Structures are given as C-alpha cells and as structure tokens.
Amino acid sequence: MTLIQIAWRNFCHRSLSSILTTLSLSLGVGLVVLVLSIYGVINEAFTRNASVGYNLVVGPKGSPLQLTLNSVFYLSQPIENLPYTEYMEFLPEAERQAIVSRFGGDSELGKRGGRYAPFIGDGFVIPLALGDYFGEFRVVGTTPLFFEKLRHGPTLEQKFTFSEGRAFLDFSEQHSYFEAVVGSRVAKEMNVGIGDEFFPTHGDPTGHGHDLGFTIVGIMDPTGTPNDRAAFVNLEGFYLMDGHAKPLEDETSQSNEELADIKSSEDVGERLAQRDDYRLLSIPAREVTSILIRTGDIMFAPGLQNTINEGIRSQAAAPVGEINKLMALIVGPLKNAILIITLITCFVAAVGILVAIYNSMNDRKRDIAVMRALGARRVTVTTIIIYESLLVAVIGALVGWILAHAAVSAYSGQIEDQTGVQVGFFTTSGNEIWILPLVILLALIAALLPAWSAYRTDVGSNLSA
Amino acid sequence: MLQVTNLVKNFSQPDGGSLKVLDIPNLSIEEGEQLALIGQSGGGKTTLLHLIAGLLTPDEGSIRINGTNLTRLSEQGRDRFRAGTIGYVFQTFNLLPAFTALENVRLGMTFGSGKAEGDRARDLLSRVGLAERANYRPSQLSVGQQQRVAIARSLAGSPRVLLADEPTANVDPVSAENVLNLICDTCREEKVAMLMVTHDLQIASRFQRVEKLSDLNQVGSSTNDS
Ligand SMILES: Nc1ncnc2c1ncn2[C@@H]1O[C@H](COP(=O)(O)OP(=O)(O)OP(=O)(O)O)[C@@H](O)[C@H]1O
C-alpha cells in the first residue's frame, strides 16, 4: 500500500468528520473562486464596453469619469450640452458647408475646416444627444453613422446586427425623421417590436412625455454592451421634440417660432400628414451631449485629447483609461476586501482541518504505534498525517472550484444577458491558479501540529493499550 | 541468530526514581528455533520484546540479530531493520480498524524494503484460512479471526524473527490452539526464529524450549526473592 492509500483509508474511516471539514474548505474555496469570477466578469464587462470602437469621448468640461459613464455606459446624468458648432469642429470644410446649407446658420461656419478635423482623417465622429428615457432605458439621439461605424465584440470586428429590421434612416418616406432602433434588452423588457411607436419621456424615467413618437424600425442583436439597454432615435427627430431646441434670443428665433407653430398644433393627425414638412433645427438651436470619436490613426488620439482639453469648452476622455481608473479606485479595493473575507473563510476551514485531525490523534496513537512496530519510520507516520490533510485540501479545493464554476455556468445565461460577458464552466480568472497552492499551503500549516504529535507518538506505551 | 548480552533496562518511575526492570546476562535463539518465555505479570516480558524489536533502547548491553548490533543503529536504522527482519504479534492484535483484512496484512510489508512479492498478502491470508474474509474490516471479524489476520500481517514482511506477545490470551481455548499451531507451523515452514511470551503453562508445554524470565533476569530473581 502506498502512503497516499493509507491516508485515503484514514480519510474514509473518519468519513463524517472528513466530509465536514472538506465541505467547509470547499465552501471557502468556492467563495474565493466566485469572488474572482464575478470580479472577472465585472472587469471584462466594463473594459469590453469601454472599447466600442471609438477611442475618445468628447463632452463639456467636467468629470471625465462622468462623461464616460453617461456616454459609454448610459449611466449617471449627462452633465451639460455642447453647442453643435463644437461638433462641427471635427468635420472637414465640405461637410461643414453641407451642414450649414442644410440646417441654416452662420455661413462663415462653412468657409473653413474644423479645428480638430485634421486629427480625424479616415476615422469617424458620431454625435450623441442624451436626456430622454423610454421606460427605464436611455434614449440616445444619434445619426445612422452610429450603426455604420461602431464595432463591438472581443476583437472589435463585429458590426451591429439586427435580429429584426434595420438601422434607422436619416429620413424615410414612411416615418420622416422619427425612426428608432432599440437594443435587445429594451425590446424584451418593454415588450416592443418593429412598427411600434414610443414616446420618450423627458429628463428622467418618470418625467413628462413628449408628444412626438418614434417608430421602431430595428431591434438589435444582443451585443453584451450597454447598447443593449438603450433606445436609439434619429438625432433630427430628437431635436424636433418639445424642449430639445436650445432657446435662442437672436435672429434665428424665427425658425424656432415656425417650429413652435407646428408643435402647438393640436391636431396630431394633421401633423402626421405633414411630417415631411418638419423644419429641422438651425445650427444655433442644436446641441449635442457628447461626441464619440475615432481618429483614423490611433497615434493621433493622445494629441487630439490634449488639444481638446487645452481648450475652454470641451474635454476629451479616453473611456478605457477612465474605466481602468474606476476599477483601480473602487472596484479593485472592493474586490480585495471581499477576497480577504473569503480568504479568512478558507483560513477558518484550515483551522477546521487542524482541529479535526488533531482531535482524532488520540484515537490513532495506537494505529501510529502499530505502524511503527510494523517498521514505519517516524517520518513515514508523519507523512501519512500530512497526506491526509492534503487530501482534504485537494478534494476541498476541487469541489469548491467545481461548485463555484457550476454556479457561474448555471447563471451564465443571466450573466450574458446583463453584461454580455460569456462565461462557461471552464472560464477561469487568472488568479485562480493560486488557489490550489494556497490551500495546500494552508493544509500543510494545519497539518503541522497533528503531524508533530504523530512524530512524537511513543510506540511502547501506545501498543499495549 | 538472536543474541542478547548483558541487557539492562531501567524505567523512570512516577516518583522520579528509576526502576531496573531487566538485567539479562545472556539469551540466544537459533535460526528457526521456537522459544516460549513465561513469567509473572509485570516481570518485563513485553519490555524485552520491545527491546528486541528495537522499539525501546536498552541502557546497557547489546542485542545482535543476524550479526547486526541493534543498539548501534540509529532510530531510523532500527525502524528499517524492524521492517525487514522482525514480525510482531500483539496480545491485543492491534489491527488497524480503517483497513480491510487484506490491507492490514499488506501494511505488514508496506514499510519494509519494498519488495512486495506479488500476492504474498493474499497467500498469507489463505494460509490462515481467511481468504474469503479478505475485504472484511477488523470490526466484522471474530476475535479469533482478527488474531489470525494479525499473524498473517506479522509474517507479511518475511521476518527472520517473530515476536509474539501472548497471542493466545484473548482468544477462546479452541482458537488458541489453532492460533498456536498456525504460528508454529508457519514459522517452521519459513525458518523463522520465534519468541512467544505466554503465561499459559499448557501452551508453553507445547514448546521444545521454554525459558522462565525470572531465570534469565537477574532483576526478577533478586526482587522477587526479597
Ligand atoms: N513506559 C514505562 N515507564 C515506566 N515503567 C514501565 C514502562 N513500561 C513498563 N514499565 C514497567 O516495567 C515493568 C515490566 O512491564 P512489562 O509490560 O514488560 O511486563 P510484562 O511482563 O509484559 O507484564 P504482563 O504479563 O502483565 O504483560 C512493569 O513493572 C511496568 O510498570
């Protein structure tokens, strides 16, 4: 018989106590693994979402973290708005000219290229307007560019796809400027489908409703990004909603009055008929909450960020950097605190091993003496005790690991729904490889006292007993 | 084969003094010889066996087995020596409860030189008539059966000397007879020198050579006489 077999027999012989100590250890290990897994999921969810194919978010001056949270994650309240001209600074002369002629505004704006345009190259610039809600979900006013340019997925190669329908158009014969696309969770939880119309509410989820409805033309496939829980509406339609135009005092107020005319009309049916006649807001009346930017050459991003941040009006934040800071500042220490608590659980379990084995030492003094009489050395009987503790450790660690991963994979559906992170039974977080050595070390320490007692066991006096 | 010379063993007493238990000028056993050792309770029989087995160290004198002076060996050396040379049968069997009969026998060769010859454990079990009980645990065996397992175990390591400490004391007379025959026959077959402690004169009478501890032990004669 090998020493391990002997240890295993002893383990089985004291099955109840062995199973209980093993179980308590496996619970400790399970908790540790669970904490690591959950942290891994949170970390991946945040980092993955922070990189949705753009490298900078531009918004009004203020906290870069808040800008990231509300523009990337659709969390937290938008700070303020930027004038549309700030957005135009990212566009080349030709595009600016087109904008001026389409919406109307200071013609000078169309006569030069945007200040930041050279940084963009063949990248993209996508404006966002936030502030409205559809149920509890954020309404994001943006342009069709959002669906055309942004990518997601682990390698950032996947385009947004639609489980039904299509991206909204800038203008359609059927719905004018009032098309919308909803994320997968929005569709599921608000129970809406293609062709349904919804009325965004203003300010917060319980705010008063706007009177203009958007027709859903597309439902996105789940992406595992915050976009799953957002409703996207055409920026032009968004501007036309009550209260979304920036109040103007100067000469352009005329167009605003015309707009007010349309809005004050009581006859909705009549208004629907004349949708095509909506007058789009002029440049001074437009505002954006933030701008998603990807520089054509990634090397330009830091330069652009500096240039923007040196200006007085806006700030540029790198979402990945902000999220890493957030993780390091809040989530990391929190994880460590929980981890310490769970490690203490393991430590307590190890003390349990010590107590269990040490308590059994009295019964086995005779066994040890007999083995010694059969020729076992002191070191041999000591080794058997250590093996026993190691058996508890290895089995406990294994069972704990399996329990935790079974739990994680049992909830993998929900986890994927909520975070987009795919976890399977064998998804391990980096630190898990330290668990087994750590538990083995704990078990060795726990075995020291019983092992020492085994080592000292006197043969003669314990044989005749 | 086995030579005990001027062996002295003292035990420290609860009151702090020391008590001389054994003082044996000479005792020798030849290869394959079978010797019954009789003596009063407390006379030091078990102590003598422990000394020969290397479980205790003498205060004076030497114990030579097969030319090896046990008293010169380190504790580790004695452990190794015991595993390869000495078989021990206890009065209380001392089977390990966590192990089956077969495993208990196997334990007898686990700690030796490692030359676990095929199915020696199984052979020994069938030799003591317990082939069918190989997978029983000690608690599932009768007392006589347990003692037979213990005998099989003591022989598992192919010892040259078998020490038996009142192996028949805890079994009924019929079993005692069987156990005795078993030990004697097996030792004869394997040419194992055997030293059996007993205080049953009936059993001692079955041996060609019988020694009284009090005759060998100078402590016994002096203290008992006074
Ligand atoms: N570890 C010890 N410490 C102190 N004294 C001991 C120790 N072991 C034995 N003795 C003493 O040595 C003497 C001999 O004991 P031993 O067990 O050898 O007797 P025995 O002849 O085997 O008796 P029995 O027939 O009752 O088994 C006893 O007086 C006992 O008290």
Ligand SMILES: [Mg+2]
């Ligand atoms: Mg005795």
